[in-house]
Amino acid sequence: MPLSREKIAAAAIRLADRHGLDGLSVRKIAKELGVGPMRLYDYVLNKAELLDLMVDVVYARIAEVDSHAGWRETVLAIAHATRQAALDHEWFSDLLGGRPHLGPHALAVGEATAAALSRSPGVRGIDDLQRALGALNAFLIGAIRREVTERRTARSTGTEEAAWQASLGPYLTRMLRTGRYPTVARLVVDGAHLDAEETFSHNLTTVLDGITGA
Amino acid sequence: MPLSREKIAAAAIRLADRHGLDGLSVRKIAKELGVGPMRLYDYVLNKAELLDLMVDVVYARIAEVDSHAGWRETVLAIAHATRQAALDHEWFSDLLGGRPHLGPHALAVGEATAAALSRSPGVRGIDDLQRALGALNAFLIGAIRREVTERRTARSTGTEEAAWQASLGPYLTRMLRTGRYPTVARLVVDGAHLDAEETFSHNLTTVLDGITGA
């Protein structure tokens, strides 16, 4: 079996899932495939293009969501699929919004989203559509990015009180105890119990309501 | 004058402004300061902490915005200051949402934002506040990130029709001509004339309206 862009992307995704984007190198991908590092450059222009490849593979999975009759259901399905993809491949969130996603499957997802949004009541002309798409994508990018970094820090500190107090704890509790950040302090101590998915859904409908002028 | 975290951060910011985050290395910062590379590690634990330092310097400038009487004016001012800071230091957008911003000035901005939002009519309890803050920050992160990457690609392709057609053009026009992405195609050809700041403001008020339930 002679190697291919698909196999390279699949191997890269496996490694990135395990060790993150920082732990991903051309050499390691090559080793995973049992070839010399330079072989990859027969199929890929440079590492950036390789990342674009990986991103588009993820978009392919996102594009698999069934399209619904209602525009809103369609947008919700795409948004949740995107979030779920980012939770499955946390490195995806690192690339989100970082460079234009122009792969065929990314374009397909963009097309589905734009088509759905254009059927929303609040969106009249093409300018409305551009703005609405911008607002939705901005929220998606930011929300997913935030959730993933939160999950990462939670995992690294362990969420356990002991590890937490040992790592960020000293600095942060000292900061919060200065009394200069009362609202933030209240958020930290009282507001850790919200479910992530529920929050995402809630804020997503909020944004959607804003877009459609509901 | 014996070197300090502030001077290191300032030099790093100068370099990052000129050559981007990728063009930033410990060695170059040290050279800019006229010292050996290892000196920096007397003031900074590792490169990640150095980036956090840079980020907090930017937040210091954002925190300088005057606080207004109305909660909405305050939020708007902070949001626009953040956007402007990211346009002045494009590398800032690369770090936005990537790791928790816990520097003193970042916390100050967070505190000001949270305090203002908590005075909004639609935000009642602490759970509402957490959700509202999440939605606002998500939009901010995503919108700024998107705008900066758009600006970067526009600059790299030149926006001129000639350079555009030469770089992304062939691939993208070929893709769009397949007819599989009609809505996206319409957006690309018809919707390039919107002012970025106006779009940002528009979508920001949309999100804010959604949060406050207006």
Add this chain to the structure above:
DNA sequence: TATTGGTGGATACACCGTACGGTAGCGAAG
């Protein structure tokens, strides 16, 4: 004077992306 402690510098290691030269197979042309 001898010793200590801390400060600044150089060297070194492991790794990174990738440019480049070389070679083995193979179908087509002479």
Add this chain to the structure above:
DNA sequence: CTTCGCTACCGTACGGTGTATCCACCAATA
């Protein structure tokens, strides 16, 4: 049958990265 060009594979090498470690100095103390 030979020879050409072409493609697919391969290894080595270069300049860069973050950072650990050792080392030489120099002021203050005993």
